[in-house]
């Protein structure tokens with residue numbers, strides 16, 4: 044998993060350094076991507092709580108954090124907000140591909156985690 048993260052970062056910054064044409068930050072593609080980030084976070088929260096109700100342990104965070112719905116909701120949407128803020132920083136630097144790739148990676152990793160949680164909850 045660490046090798047995958049390193050490869051992702053290498054691809055991310057190699058693409059980020061290329062010059063791209065500009066666009067409005069809240070264009071259609073970013074609106075769809077940011078909605079995807081929020082949806083993947085929502086599915087991750089729901090699937091985590093489902094797994095906890097089945098008696099499974101949280102793998103990446105503490106059980107205390109994910110069992111507190113207000114804290115976990117704040118954490119999850121805080122991460123979504125941080126991702127969008129970082130996308131905005133990339134946009135201002137002119138790294139428009141990196142700005143989009145960040146959301147794709149966010150949706151992919153969090154969506155995968157949610158799917159894994161549902162798999163463990165319902166089919167294990």
Ligand SMILES: [Zn+2]
Nearest residue numbers: 066134139142
């Ligand atoms: Zn941009």
